[in-house]
Amino acid sequence: MTTSSRPIVIVGGGFAGTTLARRLERRLPAGHEVVLISEESYTTFNPMLAEVVGAAVFPEHVVAPIRQMLRTSRFVMGRVVDVDWQRRVVVAGTLAGRREIEFAHLVFAFGSRANLELVPGLAEHALPLKLIGDAMFIRNRVLQRVARIELERDEAVRRRLGHFVVIGGGFSGVEVAGQLADFLRSVRRWYPRVGARELRVSVLEGADRLLLEMPEPLGQVALASLRQRGIDVRLRARAARIDADGVVLDSGEAIEGATVVCTIGTKPNPLVAQLGLELQRGRIVTRGDLSLPGRPGAWAIGDCALVRNGAASDATTPGAYAPPTAQFAVAEANQLADNIVAHLGGRPTRAFAHTSKGMMATTGHLKGVAQLLGVGLTGLPAWLLWRAYYLLQMPTLGRKLRIWVEWTWAMCFAADITHLRFTRTHEADADGAAAASAPAGIAARIPS
Numbered sequence: 212m213t214t215s216s217r218p219i220v221i222v223g224g225g226f227a228g229t230t231l232a233r234r235l236e237r238r239l240p241a242g243h244e245v246v247l248i249s250e251e252s253y254t255t256f257n258p259m260l261a262e263v264v265g266a267a268v269f270p271e272h273v274v275a276p277i278r279q280m281l282r283t284s285r286f287v288m289g290r291v292v293d294v295d296w297q298r299r300v301v302v303a304g305t306l307a308g309r310r311e312i313e314f315a316h317l318v319f320a321f322g323s324r325a326n327l328e329l330v331p332g333l334a335e336h337a338l339p340l341k342l343i344g345d346a347m348f349i350r351n352r353v354l355q356r357v358a359r360i361e362l363e364r365d366e367a368v369r370r371r372l373g374h375f376v377v378i379g380g381g382f383s384g385v386e387v388a389g390q391l392a393d394f395l396r397s398v399r400r401w402y403p404r405v406g407a408r409e410l411r412v413s414v415l416e417g418a419d420r421l422l423l424e425m426p427e428p429l430g431q432v433a434l435a436s437l438r439q440r441g442i443d444v445r446l447r448a449r450a451a452r453i454d455a456d457g458v459v460l461d462s463g464e465a466i467e468g469a470t471v472v473c474t475i476g477t478k479p480n481p482l483v484a485q486l487g488l489e490l491q492r493g494r495i496v497t498r499g500d501l502s503l504p505g506r507p508g509a510w511a512i513g514d515c516a517l518v519r520n521g522a523a524s525d526a527t528t529p530g531a532y533a534p535p536t537a538q539f540a541v542a543e544a545n546q547l548a549d550n551i552v553a554h555l556g557g558r559p560t561r562a563f564a565h566t567s568k569g570m571m572a573t574t575g576h577l578k579g580v581a582q583l584l585g586v587g588l589t590g591l592p593a594w595l596l597w598r599a600y601y602l603l604q605m606p607t608l609g610r611k612l613r614i615w616v617e618w619t620w621a622m623c624f625a626a627d628i629t630h631l632r633f634t635r636t637h638e639a640d641a642d643g644a645a646a647a648s649a650p651a652g653i654a655a656r657i658p659s
């Protein structure tokens with residue numbers, strides 16, 4: 212294969228990678244192929260993970276199958292583990308074993324990972340929220356906790372089981388706390404032996420206000436919305452340690468809670484260490500046009516890339532680094548598609564510049580805050596805007612319609628409290644035997 216007949220290879224099928232592939236499909240001249248490699252078969256709409264935690268939407272509603280998003284591009288499900296820059300091949304682990312894929316252009320869009328080392332005890336005792344599996348796990352854990360409270364006699368154990376602590380008061384922390392509070396309130400009627408006061412949600416935020424990403428007035432609205440529903444929001448409260456009993460703050464205060472959800476901190480994807488690229492803060496350093504210094508034909512976008520924004524955006528000045536958000540990942544992908552097409556046509560590329568059109572966050576079921584084109588919205592209008600935006604992002608008309616019908620349905624009826632166990636036939640008897648041999652009585656500690 213000569214270099215010119217090699218494909219444009221994209222690593223990562225998240226917001227950045229899929230947007231880039233779709234735009235390239237529409238803009239590339241004939242004769243160019245796009246190959247998208249991603250470790251999962253779907254792309255996850257991360258901003259909606261909190262709604263999965265609160266059972267406001269089904270998990271299937273926040274993912275979209277990559278193959279259905281693409282028209283002409285080739286999709287390879289696999290994890291890229293290395294790049295041979297000399298031979299210009301990407302090395303990926305796939306279902307069929309190790310595969311090498313040649314490239315003419317290579318785009319890194321593989322995002323970041325949750326950082327479980329940020330606070331001592333976080334990895335062992337807290338539940339991160341980064342992947343769809345995390346969201347489903349937390350939802351199940353919440354239902355398990357409520358079911359367990361019903362069976363406990365010890366008041367102290369019941370109190371600890373019923374306290375859900377969310378670390379982080381940014382977008383995801385506010386959204387998870389709001390969703391959890393609404394979810395707990397709506398499920399309680401099926402657990403008559405659990406009192407309303409036994410279920411509590413707290414948010415711990417190190418700064419002096421919520422939603423630092425948004426203008427202060429919207430942070431205040433979010434704070435009022437959470438507190439109105441009985442959520443204990445602690446500002447200037449930094450977690451110093453997490454253990455099986457809860458969170459210890461840096462002030463020394465211990466907050467008892469059996470379920471700690473962590474929404475803070477990301478770390479670089481381990482792949483960056485393999486690539487031999489210039490890094491800053493664990494992100495791939497890019498030039499203004501999103502290309503990589505010293506690596507012809509290589510580019511990076513999204514959360515894994517450190518990108519300067521040529522435009523002023525919200526609180527940031529021109530030339531500041533683009534924030535790691537879905538909106539910027541999509542804007543960078545659109546700009547890069549144009550730059551790759553320009554490069555292939557021998558035309559000059561353009562530096563990345565994007566002015567944020569707005570920001571949105573939900574603060575619970577049917578509640579939200581948004582700022583769009585400088586206009587602030589709160590409550591139901593903000594929530595509807597949020598839902599409409601993500602519905603429009605879903606691929607295929609059939610999927611959009613199905614999700615719209617199911618969302619509308621869910622707005623009128625109670626949340627689903629099924630706690631699905633993934634027990635298979637050959638494990639069922641072992642599960643029963645374990646339950647029968649479990650010691651009776653009350654455990655002082657709560658196993659996670």
Ligand SMILES: Cc1cc2nc3c(=O)[nH]c(=O)nc-3n(C[C@H](O)[C@H](O)[C@H](O)COP(=O)(O)OP(=O)(O)OC[C@H]3O[C@@H](n4cnc5c(N)ncnc54)[C@H](O)[C@@H]3O)c2cc1C
Nearest residue numbers: 223225226227249250257258291321322513514535536537
């Ligand atoms: C809970 C949560 C809530 C959020 N809320 C908001 C919000 O409200 N608004 C907002 O703008 N942003 C929000 N974000 C941030 C937003 O989701 C990210 O900025 C965005 O997803 C970045 O897009 P990306 O394509 O760079 O990375 P991702 O979307 O993370 O995609 C990376 C992709 O690369 C794949 N991948 C990783 N490693 C490899 C490998 N070695 N080989 C192959 N494939 C690989 C992954 O499987 C994934 O599909 C939120 C994030 C989280 C976790």
